[in-house]
Amino acid sequence: xxxxxxxxxxxxxxxxxxxxxxxxxxxxxxxxxxxxxxxxxxxxxxxxxxxxxxxxxxxxxxxxxxxxxxxxxxxxxxxxxxxxxxxxxxxxxxxxxxxxxxxxxxxxxxxxxx
Amino acid sequence: xxxxxxxxxxxxxxxxxxxxxxxxxxxxxxxxxxxxxxxxxxxxxxxxxxxxxxxxxxxxxxxxxxxxxxxxxxxxxxxxxxxxxxxxxxxxxxxxxxxxxxxxxxxxxxxxxxxx
Numbered sequence: 063x064x065x066x067x068x069x070x071x072x073x074x075x076x077x078x079x080x081x082x083x084x085x086x087x088x089x090x091x092x093x094x095x096x097x098x099x100x101x102x103x104x105x106x107x108x109x110x111x112x113x114x115x116x117x118x119x120x121x122x123x124x125x126x127x128x129x130x131x132x133x134x135x136x137x138x139x140x141x142x143x144x145x146x147x148x149x150x151x152x153x154x155x156x157x158x159x160x161x162x163x164x165x166x167x168x169x170x171x172x173x174x175x176x
Numbered sequence: 177x178x179x180x181x182x183x184x185x186x187x188x189x190x191x192x193x194x195x196x197x198x199x200x201x202x203x204x205x206x207x208x209x210x211x212x213x214x215x216x217x218x219x220x221x222x223x224x225x226x227x228x229x230x231x232x233x234x235x236x237x238x239x240x241x242x243x244x245x246x247x248x249x250x251x252x253x254x255x256x257x258x259x260x261x262x263x264x265x266x267x268x269x270x271x272x273x274x275x276x277x278x279x280x281x282x283x284x285x286x287x288x289x290x291x292x
Contacts, residue, residue: 094279105269105285106220113279152219162279163210164271166220 064089064155068167075143076175083138083170085153094156095136096164097127101149109151112136123147148174178204180272182284189260190292197255197287199270205250206272210281211243214267226253260291 065088094113098106110121117129127138150171154164179202189195208227212220226232226247234240244256269286
C-alpha cells in the first residue's frame with residue numbers, strides 16, 4: 063500500500079531564507095509524486111509533480127523538488143522564501159496500479175518570519 | 177483547461193438532513209473521480225473512488241450508506257451526506273482524472289459543510 067510521511071508538522075523560516083520540506087514515501091513500484099499548497103480555507107494548488115525522467119523537477123513560484131529513489135524521498139525546496147509562501151504544504155503519492163488515486167501526507171505548515 | 181468545479185462552496189444544514197455536493201469537470205471527460213474529506217488542520221483523507229457508470233469503491237472505515245456517491249455521467253459526480261450530524265462537518269474535495277492525461281488529477285475548490 064502507498065503511504066506518505068511528512069516528518070515536520072511546522073517549519074518556521076525567515077523571509078529570504080532557503081526552505082526544504084521533507085517527504086518520504088512508501089510504494090513498491092515507481093510512484094507518481096506531487097506537492098500541493100493550500101492556503102487557509104482554500105482548495106489545493108499543484109506546485110509540481112514527478113512522473114518519470116529528470117529527477118529534479120521545477121514547479122511554479124520558484125519551487126523545485128528532487129526525486130531520490132534510493133532514499134524514497136521527494137523533498138521540496140525553494141532558495142528564497144517570500145512571506146506569501148506561508149501556507150500548508152502537502153506531499154502526495156499516486157500510482158497507475160491504484161488508478162492514480164492520491165494518498166496525502168499529513169502536511170507541513172510553513173510560517174514565515176518577516 | 178482541465179477545470180473541476182464544486183458546488184456549493186459552503187453549506188450549512190440542520191442535523192438529520194441530507195446534503196448533496198456536486199463535482200463537475202467543465203472541459204474534459206472525467207472517467208474517474210475521487211472524493212476526499214479534510215478536517216480542520218488535518219490532511220486530506222480519501223473517501224472513495226468512483227468510475228463513471230459503476231458503483232463507488234469506498235476506503236476502509238467510510239460508511240457507504242452514509243456517504244452516497246453517484247457518477248452517472250462523464251462530467252458529474254455527486255456526494256450526498258445522508259442524515260448529517262455535526263461530526264460530518266468537514267471540507268469535502270473532489271478530484272477528477274481522464275485517460276488522455278494519465279496520472280494527472282484535477283481538484284475542485286472544495287465544499288465546506290457545517291452541520292448544526
